[in-house]
Amino acid sequence: MSKKILILPGDHIGPEIMAEAVKVLERVDSLYSLDLQLDHALLGGAALDATGVPLPPETLAKAREADAILLGAVGGPEWDKVEAARRPEKGLLGLRSELELFGNLRPALLYPQLAAASSLKPELVAGLDILIVRELTGGIYFGEPRGIRTLENGERQGYNTYVYSESEIRRIGHLAFSLARQRDKRVCSVDKSNVLEVTVLWREIMEEVAKDYPDVTLSHMYVDNAAMQLVRAPKQFDVLVTGNMFGDILSDAAAMLTGSIGMLPSASLDKDGRGMYEPCHGSAPDIAGQGIANPLATILSVAMMLRYTLDKPEAAAAIEAAVSDVLDQGLRTADICAEGDTRVSTSEMGDAVLRAL
Amino acid sequence: MSKKILILPGDHIGPEIMAEAVKVLERVDSLYSLDLQLDHALLGGAALDATGVPLPPETLAKAREADAILLGAVGGPEWDKVEAARRPEKGLLGLRSELELFGNLRPALLYPQLAAASSLKPELVAGLDILIVRELTGGIYFGEPRGIRTLENGERQGYNTYVYSESEIRRIGHLAFSLARQRDKRVCSVDKSNVLEVTVLWREIMEEVAKDYPDVTLSHMYVDNAAMQLVRAPKQFDVLVTGNMFGDILSDAAAMLTGSIGMLPSASLDKDGRGMYEPCHGSAPDIAGQGIANPLATILSVAMMLRYTLDKPEAAAAIEAAVSDVLDQGLRTADICAEGDTRVSTSEMGDAVLRAL
Ligand SMILES: CC(C)[C@H](C(=O)O)[C@@H](O)C(=O)O
Ligand SMILES: CC(C)[C@H](C(=O)O)[C@@H](O)C(=O)O
Numbered sequence: 113m114s115k116k117i118l119i120l121p122g123d124h125i126g127p128e129i130m131a132e133a134v135k136v137l138e139r140v141d142s143l144y145s146l147d148l149q150l151d152h153a154l155l156g157g158a159a160l161d162a163t164g165v166p167l168p169p170e171t172l173a174k175a176r177e178a179d180a181i182l183l184g185a186v187g188g189p190e191w192d193k194v195e196a197a198r199r200p201e202k203g204l205l206g207l208r209s210e211l212e213l214f215g216n217l218r219p220a221l222l223y224p225q226l227a228a229a230s231s232l233k234p235e236l237v238a239g240l241d242i243l244i245v246r247e248l249t250g251g252i253y254f255g256e257p258r259g260i261r262t263l264e265n266g267e268r269q270g271y272n273t274y275v276y277s278e279s280e281i282r283r284i285g286h287l288a289f290s291l292a293r294q295r296d297k298r299v300c301s302v303d304k305s306n307v308l309e310v311t312v313l314w315r316e317i318m319e320e321v322a323k324d325y326p327d328v329t330l331s332h333m334y335v336d337n338a339a340m341q342l343v344r345a346p347k348q349f350d351v352l353v354t355g356n357m358f359g360d361i362l363s364d365a366a367a368m369l370t371g372s373i374g375m376l377p378s379a380s381l382d383k384d385g386r387g388m389y390e391p392c393h394g395s396a397p398d399i400a401g402q403g404i405a406n407p408l409a410t411i412l413s414v415a416m417m418l419r420y421t422l423d424k425p426e427a428a429a430a431i432e433a434a435v436s437d438v439l440d441q442g443l444r445t446a447d448i449c450a451e452g453d454t455r456v457s458t459s460e461m462g463d464a465v466l467r468a469l
Numbered sequence: 470m471s472k473k474i475l476i477l478p479g480d481h482i483g484p485e486i487m488a489e490a491v492k493v494l495e496r497v498d499s500l501y502s503l504d505l506q507l508d509h510a511l512l513g514g515a516a517l518d519a520t521g522v523p524l525p526p527e528t529l530a531k532a533r534e535a536d537a538i539l540l541g542a543v544g545g546p547e548w549d550k551v552e553a554a555r556r557p558e559k560g561l562l563g564l565r566s567e568l569e570l571f572g573n574l575r576p577a578l579l580y581p582q583l584a585a586a587s588s589l590k591p592e593l594v595a596g597l598d599i600l601i602v603r604e605l606t607g608g609i610y611f612g613e614p615r616g617i618r619t620l621e622n623g624e625r626q627g628y629n630t631y632v633y634s635e636s637e638i639r640r641i642g643h644l645a646f647s648l649a650r651q652r653d654k655r656v657c658s659v660d661k662s663n664v665l666e667v668t669v670l671w672r673e674i675m676e677e678v679a680k681d682y683p684d685v686t687l688s689h690m691y692v693d694n695a696a697m698q699l700v701r702a703p704k705q706f707d708v709l710v711t712g713n714m715f716g717d718i719l720s721d722a723a724a725m726l727t728g729s730i731g732m733l734p735s736a737s738l739d740k741d742g743r744g745m746y747e748p749c750h751g752s753a754p755d756i757a758g759q760g761i762a763n764p765l766a767t768i769l770s771v772a773m774m775l776r777y778t779l780d781k782p783e784a785a786a787a788i789e790a791a792v793s794d795v796l797d798q799g800l801r802t803a804d805i806c807a808e809g810d811t812r813v814s815t816s817e818m819g820d821a822v823l824r825a826l
Contacts, residue, residue: 274609274631
């Protein structure tokens with residue numbers, strides 16, 4: 113049966129890296145007879161400029177129809193002055209929420225070929241392989257009430273609500289534990305239960321979920337300590353599970369530990385395994401249009417899509433092997449290029465992956 | 470005029486490190502004729518065990534009378550099962566709130582003698598000197614409503630409120646800018662204004678405060694990016710100013726970058742410069758009672774007290790010089806001890822500082 117893939121190039125370097133990822137996707141489609149149907153739509157700043165909203169109804173309709181979505185990156189300084197509700201980021205948040213993509217998987221993996229790029233000492237990061245599982249459709253990102261109001265004394269006050277229900281915590285817990293089963297069988301749940309009631313409930317429900325996975329070990333850590341431990345000794349972690357806000361902060365810190373955020377893909381899954389796949393990095397307005405952006409995170413997002421939504425682990429592994437291959441050949445885009453490497457453009461990198469496939 | 474200093478040893482290693490800091494405080498008292506009056510009280514787990522509450526009325530009364538407070542550290546696993554409202558941490562939070570200690574100063578400073586202890590590559594942290602200014606009496610730590618409720622469908626929901634008013638943002642802004650004036654004149658304000666309304670107001674008020682400090686440069690950064698930048702290139706920062714929750718996370722990450730969190734003091738100030746001073750590290754139950762804890766962060770907290778509340782910069786500088794001196798002598802407690810160093814106990818370290826004074 114044919115599968116529908118929606119392509120959302122987004123803004124700035126988005127279309128550039130997407131062009132390479134689509135080349136790779138089309139190649140595996142024919143190599144593995146996947147019978148994919150690709151469609152395109154607008155999201156973020158590009159959608160705002162064309163239609164006046166960052167998530168046009170047509171994009172949402174196509175997204176609902178799709179089995180999987182591949183996203184480039186959204187946002188840029190030219191939309192900084194747009195009012196909050198129509199900012200490019202709201203398109204992304206709207207899509208996550210409308211499609212109930214509650215399970216965000218962000219691997220922080222160190223490619224041995226790029227070990228020198230980490231800002232940490234090599235012995236602390238060699239072999240690093242953490243999976244951060246971030247809740248993506250709840251927490252303070254979506255909690256109500258929210259806004260800015262004027263108090264009786266005339267001054268303004270801003271407010272947001274950090275909220276999680278048992279069922280929201282339970283479903284992200286189950287996702288984290290089942291993923292840990294396929295790895296080193298350790299889950300560390302990150303909260304701030306010494307201060308925040310919402311995370312007292314979080315911790316309690318994680319304990320409850322853990323009972324269904326006797327082969328997986330659960331530990332708990334306060335978020336401030338987790339931020340320290342990621343810097344001090346990141347290899348102590350296997351799977352980290354946490355809420356939307358803490359996950360945003362910790363996953364970016366963890367990605368940066370590898371020194372090659374341009375290499376890291378992510379997946380955002382719903383309860384049936386349908387998902388949106390995108391690189392961890394942003395739209396990089398500073399290097400857009402120069403053909404130098406690194407397409408590998410987006411290409412590796414295609415691999416995640418094959419593994420988690422399309423259930424084609426061999427095709428996923430083939431892409432990952434091809435990426436490793438081009439790194440072995442010494443090919444590097446500017447962001448990961450060191451002395452002695454061969455510097456290539458965005459499209460040259462895409463072509464190299466095609467050849468290696 | 471005599472000044473009242475309240476000593477709160479706290480839990481686990483708290484009393485051990487405090488004993489050394491008090492030795493140093495008494496020595497500078499006589500060397501510089503400061504006319505200090507020292508008093509003691511219970512806080513945290515010690516108070517809970519003795520009186521049933523983590524912040525006894527007697528401690529609070531003494532704290533209100535004091536010009537400055539010196540705190541060791543509170544908390545430990547033996548109180549993990551105590552209900553939320555009486556946990557040791559609540560004693561600390563209560564003190565911050567009751568005394569309106571809104572301005573938390575957390576320097577992240579790399580001691581050249583300890584450069585090798587950082588998990589980052591030496592060139593990235595050599596000379597690191599960041600000041601994190603964290604709002605300490607507002608935000609999601611204290612926002613109402615908060616709690617765990619049962620929804621109509623029978624499931625429980627946890628909730629907290631992230632809230633800041635203009636005046637709260639303004640006063641921490643002024644503190645950050647005036648501190649930046651005495652440093653490299655750069656303030657970076659950290660928020661998540663692309664998602665959270667409360668930080669949209671935060672950013673707006675920071676812009677407004679900046680107008681009073683034309684000699685200081687203001688920049689803004691999203692919290693996820695700040696966590697990345699601290700790992701990637703921490704020396705880009707001078708003063709970082711942020712809310713209570715983000716400040717908790719980022720200041721711990723920044724402290725850990727130095728590799729010697731056992732060396733870092735902190736100050737929590739009210740609007741008149743009265744303050745509470747404490748090490749950045751916790752109560753370290755795992756090493757309590759062994760006489761091996763590092764007392765230098767608490768000793769350096771005494772120096773901060775002399776500088777910010779007692780207005781005795783020469784005495785502060787003398788303590789800092791003495792600490793640098795003992796490091797030059799190669800004396801190290803276990804946490805910072807490397808090959809070739811002379812390992813000393815908690816009290817030997819305190820004595821060495823006294824000799825160097
Ligand atoms: C762009 C922004 C709204 C988003 C988030 O905070 O979730 C981004 O930082 C991310 O992590 O995907
Ligand atoms: C103990 C805890 C309540 C406290 C906080 O979160 O503020 C601590 O982590 C700190 O940073 O001083």
